[in-house]
Ligand SMILES: [Zn+2]
């Protein structure tokens with residue numbers, strides 16, 4: 122039997138079991154990068170903004186419309202999921218870098234590309250990997266475990282995210298949606314990818330195992346479906362989370 126727990130998706134692409142999942146650390150170098158992102162024109166757009174540290178401090182505000190720099194892509198957001206991480210940001214239990222536009226599970230259409238972008242073009246249907254900035258030099262980055270980079274700035278918490286009309290992403294964080302995947306479903310690509318990683322790579326589940334998934338939130342539901350798709354017809358969802366229940 123394998124038991125899988127995920128509390129949110131934004132760190133789930135690669136899980137470091139030694140790092141507390143919820144912490145209120147400040148991002149190391151986010152400020153100047155955030156300012157660099159505010160490379161705006163004169164237009165503004167409505168966005169959901171964590172405008173100051175502390176509990177709450179989230180509001181819909183007019184924010185400058187961004188434009189893509191070198192190697193960046195501008196996406197018109199079609200859908201953006203509300204993640205458990207967003208709730209943690211509301212309660213200030215998850216690191217954030219205000220003022221920052223939140224939202225990191227999105228789909229959308231490319232409306233502009235910056236200089237040097239060649240694998241993405243205007244009109245493409247896409248989703249975004251939320252490791253918005255990583256150092257590219259540390260052991261984790263060099264091994265491809267970018268979600269563990271200590272300098273990581275995440276889309277929608279460290280850098281501006283997708284609860285807005287437009288979002289900016291690095292070209293290498295763009296993934297194309299197949300034609301048969303709707304924008305609505307495409308917004309779940311990133312949490313689904315975390316669940317695939319949890320089931321297929323981190324827990325060593327194989328076909329025929331009996332699988333118990335605790336916590337029937339969106340991540341739990343996706344994880345159970347992935348386990349089933351991996352050949353585990355005996356996938357069970359536990360209707361409570363052991364952290365919150367005497368019933369366990
Ligand atoms: Zn998420």
Ligand SMILES: [Zn+2]
Pocket residue numbers: 255256257258259260261262270271272
């Ligand atoms: Zn790094």
